[in-house]
Amino acid sequence: MADHPVRADAPGDSAGGRHRVVIVGGGFAGLYAARKLGRDPAVEVTLIDRRNYHLFQPLLYQVATGALSPGDIAQPLRAILRRNKNTRVVLGEAVGLDPVDRRVALSDGGTVDYDTLLVATGARHAYFGHDEWATLAPGLKTIEDATEIRRRILIAYEAAEREADPLRRAEWMTFVVVGGGPTGVELAGALGEISRDTLRRDFRSIRPADARVLLVEALDRVLPTYPESLSQSAGRQLERLGVTVRTGTKVTDIDESGIAVVVQTDGTERTERIPTRTVLWAAGVQASSFGRRVAEALGVETKVDRAGRVPVDADLTVPGHPEVMILGDLAIAKRQGGKPVPGVAPAAIQEGTYAADSILRRVRGQTPEPFRYRDKGDVAVIGRLSGVADIRWLGRFGRRSGFLAWGMWLGVHIVYLIGFANRLVVIIRWAWSFLTHGRGTRLITGEPHLPPIKQPEHLD
């Protein structure tokens, strides 16, 4: 085989002069680029992903909290792109880049050649230099993260039900979410709802409504990217679900039975320990490892922000490398006026679509326009009939909280969910949960690993 310099199935073989586009990452940016490119005979597309599915990340917290199944929010990439005859899906992990030969290296030794490379490998959660917290406070980026968080939440209630010691029982019934951005707010809201509503009648020794849910945020308000009034409203809606919102509170340590925080009030600082067995991490992201390797290979400075994301030009290409575009959460793209494009799904979708357009224009000898981010606004759900929305093109009128925001959130998420069957299934699960106050998919999967529970022994 060594005398074949190019893999039998590499796009280069059959391109026949067609422009070879390689997309790394099948998230929103990568998938929308692939979809748009996939019907144009002028290009040949290879989409590389470590996973065989596209994941609808905005609903991942609903898997983590038992409202949806993983299969409801994931769709196989091959199924989505099956009609695109010019598109090949490769299940593999991109680990290296040779920018001179224009070639991506996979972890299994294979390679894929490109004429244009789209890097859309996103971001993972970051622990700000405390990697040892990863096992103590799981973050929420993958399906495995979501089922692990679901397992921890459910096991905590099971352990509390069987724990005789009141102090240890209280530890099991304390849930801490670190990070007051949209994911943290949505997770904390769902945890509040689970304790007050979903599990109300499920236990015999504990009252789930006695659970404490804390949302810990270092800044002085939750949802810091929203207008101040909506942050306040979100805080009030969370408190109504029984969530204690602790702003100005920074986590300094995490161990198996609690967290240590520094609380800032009016210029003074004090430390505090919060006993808990369940800490969920919704704070901070960092660039994916392939993203960092790409930046290194291309000689791009990634110290621009703490997350190590990659700065791009107005056309989303890497400075000095018009054949490499960075898309989605991995990119630091600038809007007109210089403000950064936010790391949200609509931005990734717009960037993916733009990248495809831009490539097709270049292939036809035209010059692409710069990327123009259309800010449609933000919406976050907090619980049953509550949420906040900031639809910016409506100005002040677009700032909504409560029922209206909740309704908008439902609509937007159903419309963008990929796969018609998934949409129907999600609608049914939501309708059913709404009517019955239930969450049907609260399964503890994987080996249960029951925690050691202190109780009197009885048999030898």
Place this chain on the structure above:
Amino acid sequence: MADHPVRADAPGDSAGGRHRVVIVGGGFAGLYAARKLGRDPAVEVTLIDRRNYHLFQPLLYQVATGALSPGDIAQPLRAILRRNKNTRVVLGEAVGLDPVDRRVALSDGGTVDYDTLLVATGARHAYFGHDEWATLAPGLKTIEDATEIRRRILIAYEAAEREADPLRRAEWMTFVVVGGGPTGVELAGALGEISRDTLRRDFRSIRPADARVLLVEALDRVLPTYPESLSQSAGRQLERLGVTVRTGTKVTDIDESGIAVVVQTDGTERTERIPTRTVLWAAGVQASSFGRRVAEALGVETKVDRAGRVPVDADLTVPGHPEVMILGDLAIAKRQGGKPVPGVAPAAIQEGTYAADSILRRVRGQTPEPFRYRDKGDVAVIGRLSGVADIRWLGRFGRRSGFLAWGMWLGVHIVYLIGFANRLVVIIRWAWSFLTHGRGTRLITGEPHLPPIKQPEHLD
């Protein structure tokens, strides 16, 4: 705590003279017993399970083949039994039995006291003394088994797509199912459909329809519990889906790249090797380990059958122990006439309901009738619009194959599925799969562990 001889949350504390029923296992038998007992104030019920959900096992093969999500066929036990105020659900693993003190020991050191014990911990698959085959040929009893089988099937096609060597590619595209009972037939049929239909347009280097699916059965026909004519029909329907049915073929060895079999034809034997990377195990069961411990503690002979199941009296109690009943797949119950009750879901449901009735009668000083198995017949699905059914109370007229059997199968499985939302979701997924020939939940979850694929290297 040591001065409390009984756990704070043990039923004994609050029973107040009520009859304490402990059920180990939340499968069909245990759950149906709990449901029936759960509204009677004369008893207090504790249901112990290692899992927090009831699993609808007859549809597990559909999770393994990507047609349904785990959450579609599992329902939290607490949710099912939440209205039963006299019922406590314990997430725990029963590991020991003290028949003198009438006490079940849990793996975490806790204990639960009983007046009547129902043991319904079912069976696991058995490898006939070849436990080393377990990792090479996964069986199908749990959700984890199902997602592992799904992962192997999907990874095999992914590996084939990228494999340059034709022989190794053929190994990846050969799927062997061992065991021609209902699970084996349903798995093989689904594998045939996946290769011929579901994945038809998904790949670029391979034709999924070239996949070989083999169903290997040691006896001389598949579905040996069905009438001969239906076995023949099932064989023909499988062949139509591209499945090669190999009866009279016994597996003698399994390794990473193939299986060895002994083929018996007309009294002669020959050995053969079948190269394959994916072997699925649907042959043989053995009693659960708690079941075996119960038999040992009660001094019951379990060498009656190879599976180590526990023989019971006509009222499903253990001989000499009227306070212990064995239900479901773990029991060897006899019908009137002496034939054994089969290890199928309807039998387990009937036994669970009977056990509850029987306990309630005894508590009221009445004598229970012996268990009477109502054989409603068998139905197995093979693929789109095909299957076999043997509805015995209809006699010869009840022997059906093809479309009618398939329709019956659909109806029965929807009716018995627990949880209204699950029913709707399953109907939608099935309708959608039927219309689009797709299977929406074919996700490779867990760490992908891509197999080493032989391909030329390209980068250093």
